[in-house]
Amino acid sequence: MHSPLTRRGFLATGSGLAAATVLPGLSGCSALTGADSDPDTLVVHSQLGTSAPGSPTYLAALDRFRKENPGLKVKNLINGDDLAQVYETSRLARKEPDVVMVNLYDKTLAWTDVGATVDVKGYLDDWGLRDRVLPQALAEWTDAKGRVRAFPYFATNWPIAFNRALLDRAGVDAIPTTGDELIAAARKLRAKGIAPVTVGGNDWTGQKLLAQIIQTFLTEEEAKHAYSTGDFGSRGAREGIEYFVTLRDAGVFADKAQGLIADTMFTQFNTGAAAIESAMSSALAKVPPTVARHTEVGGWPLTGGAVHDKPTILRTYTLIGFWISPNGTKKIDAVEKFLRFMYRPDTVSRFIKESGRDMALRSDTLSTDFPLVAAAQRLGSTVSQALLPDVYVPPAAAQPLITATSTSFTRGTNAAKVRAVLETAYRSA
Numbered sequence: 001m002h003s004p005l006t007r008r009g010f011l012a013t014g015s016g017l018a019a020a021t022v023l024p025g026l027s028g029c030s031a032l033t034g035a036d037s038d039p040d041t042l043v044v045h046s047q048l049g050t051s052a053p054g055s056p057t058y059l060a061a062l063d064r065f066r067k068e069n070p071g072l073k074v075k076n077l078i079n080g081d082d083l084a085q086v087y088e089t090s091r092l093a094r095k096e097p098d099v100v101m102v103n104l105y106d107k108t109l110a111w112t113d114v115g116a117t118v119d120v121k122g123y124l125d126d127w128g129l130r131d132r133v134l135p136q137a138l139a140e141w142t143d144a145k146g147r148v149r150a151f152p153y154f155a156t157n158w159p160i161a162f163n164r165a166l167l168d169r170a171g172v173d174a175i176p177t178t179g180d181e182l183i184a185a186a187r188k189l190r191a192k193g194i195a196p197v198t199v200g201g202n203d204w205t206g207q208k209l210l211a212q213i214i215q216t217f218l219t220e221e222e223a224k225h226a227y228s229t230g231d232f233g234s235r236g237a238r239e240g241i242e243y244f245v246t247l248r249d250a251g252v253f254a255d256k257a258q259g260l261i262a263d264t265m266f267t268q269f270n271t272g273a274a275a276i277e278s279a280m281s282s283a284l285a286k287v288p289p290t291v292a293r294h295t296e297v298g299g300w301p302l303t304g305g306a307v308h309d310k311p312t313i314l315r316t317y318t319l320i321g322f323w324i325s326p327n328g329t330k331k332i333d334a335v336e337k338f339l340r341f342m343y344r345p346d347t348v349s350r351f352i353k354e355s356g357r358d359m360a361l362r363s364d365t366l367s368t369d370f371p372l373v374a375a376a377q378r379l380g381s382t383v384s385q386a387l388l389p390d391v392y393v394p395p396a397a398a399q400p401l402i403t404a405t406s407t408s409f410t411r412g413t414n415a416a417k418v419r420a421v422l423e424t425a426y427r428s429a
Helices: 007-017 055-068 083-092 106-114 121-126 135-141 164-169 179-191 204-217 220-229 235-249 262-270 332-343 345-355 371-377 395-408 415-424
Strands: 041-046 073-078 099-102 151-158 160-163 195-198 274-278 295-298 312-324 384-386
Touching (some): 055 073, 055 332, 055 345, 083 106, 121 332, 135 151, 151 332, 151 371, 164 274, 179 235, 204 220, 204 235, 204 312, 204 395, 220 235
Parallel strands (some): 195 274, 312 384
C-alpha cells in the first residue's frame, strides 16, 4: 500500500500544524510540551479520560498503577478525534509522549513506516506478552513488512441492532434477514412515523455500513483489492453498489442520511426515533436499559446471489493499541511496567465488566452488565463477517471516502455515480 505520509510529507504536514501553540482538546499542556525528559515520568497520550467509553476504568487503572509503582509518575494527555494530528505535531518537535493509545486508521497507518512510532514485535516477545494477544488481533496489527505496529488492546464487534418494540409496533413480525424483508419493514416503520435504519451518512459510521453492504457480493480477497486500490469495477463491487442504491431509494435509511453523523444516529436509536442501527460495541454499551431490553442484535440482511450465507457483521481488533514512540524507547523500563500492568488479566477484565469493551486480548470475562455487548459476543457462527476496510484504505483516501459516502447516501445518486465518487476518493492516494 502506498502511503502519502512519507518522511517529507510528514514534515510538510506537521510544519503547518506546529504554528498553533495550543491545539483544541489537549488536556493539561500543548502538543509541543507533551514529552517529559524526567526518566521517572511516563507520558501517555490517549483518547480515554473524558466521555469516551472506558474512560473511568482507564483512569482508575492509572491510579492503581501509580500506587503499585510509587517511584514512577504518569502524565496523562487526552485528545479526541484530533489525537493523531496532535501527536504528529509533537513528534516533529521531538517532544512526543512515550506511549500513544489510538486506533489503526488513516494517519496512524503510516506511523511505523515513517519512524513516528517503533516496531513493538521484539518487546512483545521479550516481555512474554505475545500469548496474551488473540491471533487475529496480532495479524491485524502486523504490517506487510512483518512489523507489529502497537500492542493490541481494544477490539469491537459491530452488529446490527434491531429495536423489536418498534418493529412490533409497525407490524414487522420478524427481524429482517433479506433485502426484500428489510424494504418491507422500512415501509411499515415509515407508515408509523418511525425512521427505519439510522446511519451517519456524513461520517465514519456511514462509510463502514456502505462498505459492508457493497461486500454482499465480494469475497474477502476481492474486498481487500477494492479497498486497497480503489477499483470498484468488478462484477461483485458493482452488484454491491446496486444493492445499496436499491435499499437507499426504497427508503431503508433515515431521511437525509447523507447529512447525519454518529451522534445523531446514536440519539435517534437510543431515544426510540429509529428502529435499526449499525452499532459497534461502545455504542451498544450506551443503549439505555429502556431500549436495550427490547433490542436484538444480528447481521445486515442479504439478497439473492450474495457470497455470504448469513447476514453480515463487522469485527475488528484494531480499535485501540499501545504505540511506543521514539521517546518511549528511552524510558523502556517504565513502558514495560505500564504495558505489563495493562495486559494483566485483572486489568483487562475490568474493562470488559465495567465498560463493556471488547478486547483484543485473551479473557474469559463476559460483559454481563452490558447485555447487548454480550449478545454480540455470542453471535458467533450465526452471522457472517464482512471485512472492515480501515487497514487497507490508503491514508490519503480515508477522508475523501467520507465525502464519497455522503454523496452515496443522497437519494437519486445512481449506481454509476456512487462507483465514480468512490474511485475518485483514491486519486490522490
